[in-house]
Amino acid sequence: MRFDEFSLHPKLLGALSHLAFDEPTEIQKLSIPLILASKDVAASSKTGSGKTLAFLLPMVQRLLTSRVLGKRGPRALILAPTRELAKQVHAQLRLLIAATSYKSALILGGENFNDQAKALQRHPHIVIGTPGRIANHLQERSLFLDGLELLILDEADRMLDMGFANELKQIHDAADHRLRQTLMFSATLGHTDFEALSTVLLQSPQRISVGQEF
Numbered sequence: 001m002r003f004d005e006f007s008l009h010p011k012l013l014g015a016l017s018h019l020a021f022d023e024p025t026e027i028q029k030l031s032i033p034l035i036l037a038s039k040d041v042a043a044s045s046k047t048g049s050g051k052t053l054a055f056l057l058p059m060v061q062r063l064l065t066s067r068v069l070g071k072r073g074p075r076a077l078i079l080a081p082t083r084e085l086a087k088q089v090h091a092q093l094r095l096l097i098a099a100t101s102y103k104s105a106l107i108l109g110g111e112n113f114n115d116q117a118k119a120l121q122r123h124p125h126i127v128i129g130t131p132g133r134i135a136n137h138l139q140e141r142s143l144f145l146d147g148l149e150l151l152i153l154d155e156a157d158r159m160l161d162m163g164f165a166n167e168l169k170q171i172h173d174a175a176d177h178r179l180r181q182t183l184m185f186s187a188t189l190g191h192t193d194f195e196a197l198s199t200v201l202l203q204s205p206q207r208i209s210v211g212q213e214f
């Protein structure tokens with residue numbers, strides 16, 4: 001199948017043709033329709049299988065087509081375990097939103113807190129960050145999640161292995177009760193903590209697994 005068989009916004013299809021990506025990978029084929037149908041999703045497939053676009057494409061599509069809830073704060077928040085992985089997600093996001101009016105902010109541990117607080121005051125629509133620093137901004141009230149529509153945990157298994165379970169729960173709890181959708185992606189299936197966290201954070205989760213035995 002081809003990307004243009006999903007009913008994606010012309011701006012997204014334009015970005016994809018710019019990237020010269022015609023065909024979705026397996027994980028993209030399975031997760032894009034479920035996310036567009038507003039499901040909470042727990043997905044796993046191996047490293048390099050295209051998980052980033054599997055959540056970024058339907059995320060931007062949902063932002064482009066849904067009504068804004070927000071009073072304060074970003075509409076979407078993506079968490080990644082390391083600075084490097086967060087930067088990679090941010091780079092792909094920037095390509096996808098280049099033709100839109102959306103602004104994004106990258107909020108990483110190890111960088112100047114006050115500069116980040118200023119960036120957050122400029123009302124980015126989408127925030128990408130590492131869990132510890134995002135939790136700090138919530139504590140310091142330089143970040144509010146009252147208007148959050150989508151929460152995405154990329155490499156959730158690694159974030160758990162790094163000891164971020166509490167931060168992930170705190171961040172989820174800080175989101176307004178109107179939070180529409182939570183998505184969790186991982187490389188490994190059968191990670192006990194991943195299953196446990198899915199049960200806590202996701203509502204009637206749809207599970208997707210590519211290339212691994214159940």
Ligand code: ADP
Nearest residue numbers: 021022023024025046047048049050051052053
């Ligand atoms: P993962 O998160 O599963 O490890 P990534 O999202 O980082 O994988 O994708 C791995 C590589 O595959 C990236 O360079 C990405 O640009 C590329 N890629 C993603 N989707 C497609 C596609 N549909 N067609 C071709 N290349 C793709």
Ligand code: MG
Nearest residue numbers: 051052154155
């Ligand atoms: Mg990835």
